[in-house]
Amino acid sequence: MIEPTVPTNEAARLARLKAYDILDTDPEEPFDDLARVASQICGTPIALVSLVDEQRQWFKSRIGLAAKETPRRLAFCAHAILEPTRSLVVPDSSRDERFADNPLVTGDPFVRFYAGSPLVTHDGLALGTLCVIDHHPRELDPAQLASLEALGRQVVAQLELRRRAIELRRLTGQLTDAYAQLLHRNEEIGNFYQTLAHELKTPLTAAREFVAIVLDEIPGPVNETQKEFLTTAKQCCDQIRVYMNDLLDLTRLETGKLAVEHGPLSLGRAIALAVSEMSLAAADKRLVVGQDVPLDLPPMTGDEGRITQVLTNLLSNAVKFTPDGGRIEIAVRAEPAAGLVRVSVADSGIGIEAYALPRVFDRLYQVREDDAHFKGGLGIGLSLCREIVRSHGGAITVTSTPGQGATFTFTLPVAADDPATARPPSPESQERTICS
Secondary structure, eight states: OOOOOOOTTHHHHHHHHHHTTOTTOOOOHHHHHHHHHHHHHHTOSEEEEEEEOSSEEEEEEEESOOOSEEEGGGOHHHHHTTSTTSOEEESOGGGOTTTTTOHHHHSTTOOOEEEEEEEEOTTSOEEEEEEEEESSOOOOOHHHHHHHHHHHHHHHHHHHHHHHHHHHHHHHHHHHHHHHHHHHHHHHHHHHHHHHHHHHHHHHHHHHHHHHHHHTTSSSOOOHHHHHHHHHHHHHHHHHHHHHHHHHHHHHHHTTOOOOOOEEEOHHHHHHHHHHHHHHHHHHTTOEEEEEEETTOOOEEEOHHHHHHHHHHHHHHHHHHSOTTOEEEEEEEEEGGGTEEEEEEEEOSOOOOTTTGGGTTSTTOOOOTTSTTOOOOOSOHHHHHHHHHHHTTOOEEEEEOTTSOEEEEEEEEOOTTOGGGGSOOOSOEEEEEOOO
């Protein structure tokens, strides 16, 4: 018997074999199927997927053989991997000086015929073989040998698939863990923001009330300059309150806790409340705010408070970006055929540059600070508008031409299964100028 030598690339070969993490694993159907087909094509009672490590050959699949492994020094496969570019065929081992007195030939499993196709990686490393064995001398015809070699390539392909699946599961596990940590961190941040906002509200409310008391001249008279300063302070308090409410709602969005109630919705009342909320700010800039709202809108359901919030945010943006003496238009149109109502808020302001349009509804997005028209803010309001409208089954869009204003439009579905949804909107509408 001649013991097999060690390949010159043994270190790399063993490293690659271990990288597959396949040694001493349970049987797997794909490998068993390939070995079984090899046995049937070659007409042998034994077929093996054999992998050769430092001291042994270990069988990932074994058809017709009980043993799980044998010593490497006795392994026919240890000879086969020495020439990875061709199959090793031993027609009669008793006549081959390498194997004649091998215990695997003279004893169980009595290997007389052997044919092994090396399992070679894409970079030429032979890991083992797909081999067939018989207890009697024999030959393989060219078609059988070609089929054995093709099946060997499929074993290597299956090894690659298995390795990639393991890597994917590992990466998926890491991503899952990272995502869970991120969710936990987001929840912690959200809780902190909510606590912070609630804590700030108390002194802010007190400060605003004290300013209001002084403005009402309850402690005593104030001059016009003092009134102007106090009015500005009161407006700042109101703006901070809006920012805090938006911040609270943003954290609720992040944690999926933004409450939306569905009940009878009066769009006209929501518009009136939003306009009233922004009336002082509009008056300060001498803005004309017009309304074009049909009197006979179809019945709607939704969260009136949240829709008022959407309208207030849109009006706030319009007021912020419209120069003194400009105009803001609120228009409502029912579309019975589509089962929805369309609401638009258009201004004659500075408009939005084309680069910013795709991102204006992104959370925390702001126009660049180096833009001449940058107005500050948290970049929360429009994101909240989008989420609230979506929660009602609607959508929100924006169109704009720089220097000519912007129009924000959102849709809301009308109440389902109501005959009123089939009525066309009345040609009569009212337009009111509430600030000038």
